[in-house]
Amino acid sequence: MSVHQQYAQVTRLLHWIVALMVLTTMPIGVAMLQEGIQRSTQDLLFILHKNGGVIILLLVLLRIIWRVVTPKPALPTTVPQWQKRAAAGVQTALYLLLLVMAVSGYVRVRAGGFPIEMLDAVGMPTFVPRSEALADRAQAIHATARFPLAALILLHIAAGVKHAIARDGVFSRIWPPLGR
Numbered sequence: 001m002s003v004h005q006q007y008a009q010v011t012r013l014l015h016w017i018v019a020l021m022v023l024t025t026m027p028i029g030v031a032m033l034q035e036g037i038q039r040s041t042q043d044l045l046f047i048l049h050k051n052g053g054v055i056i057l058l059l060v061l062l063r064i065i066w067r068v069v070t071p072k073p074a075l076p077t078t079v080p081q082w083q084k085r086a087a088a089g090v091q092t093a094l095y096l097l098l099l100v101m102a103v104s105g106y107v108r109v110r111a112g113g114f115p116i117e118m119l120d121a122v123g124m125p126t127f128v129p130r131s132e133a134l135a136d137r138a139q140a141i142h143a144t145a146r147f148p149l150a151a152l153i154l155l156h157i158a159a160g161v162k163h164a165i166a167r168d169g170v171f172s173r174i175w176p177p178l179g180r
């Protein structure tokens, strides 16, 4: 396939960094809430989850800006129209759900009056008022949005694996993360 049909280097790298971070942040989020977990382990998981989540938020915002200014390479003509539309829909929903997860997590923590170590270290203002009602609402959104997010991630991975096996030139648009 021609080089023009591949995503730009920056796009590929951002995609795989965000993918790796989301796929670790979600199980960490579930693990840190388990009963009977050691306090020191729980504290470490919370620190990783909150700060990792903030980095995901920043990277997703960067990806959206980058996506707007960088033209998307055309899909191979062998991909049916309905699949192109489905892929675009799933990708948009993934961006939205990642934003919902990251922002609700942020609001839940800040409205609850808890630290986000990385941001506190650089003196970043909290932007969110202290409010238990707001924290509870954000927590409910955070706990609910993970289900559609997990479902869409599975769908997205299944489609990627299908294209990688078929070697139809779709997976190699986003792979490898570096080089070529």
Ligand code: HEM
Residues within 6 Å of the ligand: 022, 025, 026, 027, 029, 030, 033, 049, 050, 051, 052, 053, 054, 056, 057, 098, 099, 101, 102, 103, 104, 105, 106, 107, 108, 109, 116, 139, 142, 143, 146
């Ligand atoms: C895209 C990014 C994120 C993903 C995919 C994610 C995912 C998750 C998941 C799956 C859980 C477990 C929910 C449950 O079992 O009820 C969770 C819990 C939690 N997350 Fe996140 N999260 C993200 C970003 C953040 C951010 C940015 C923060 C805060 C800065 C945060 C703070 C929390 C907290 C405090 C909990 C525990 C909620 C509770 O009090 O029950 N998350 N997250």
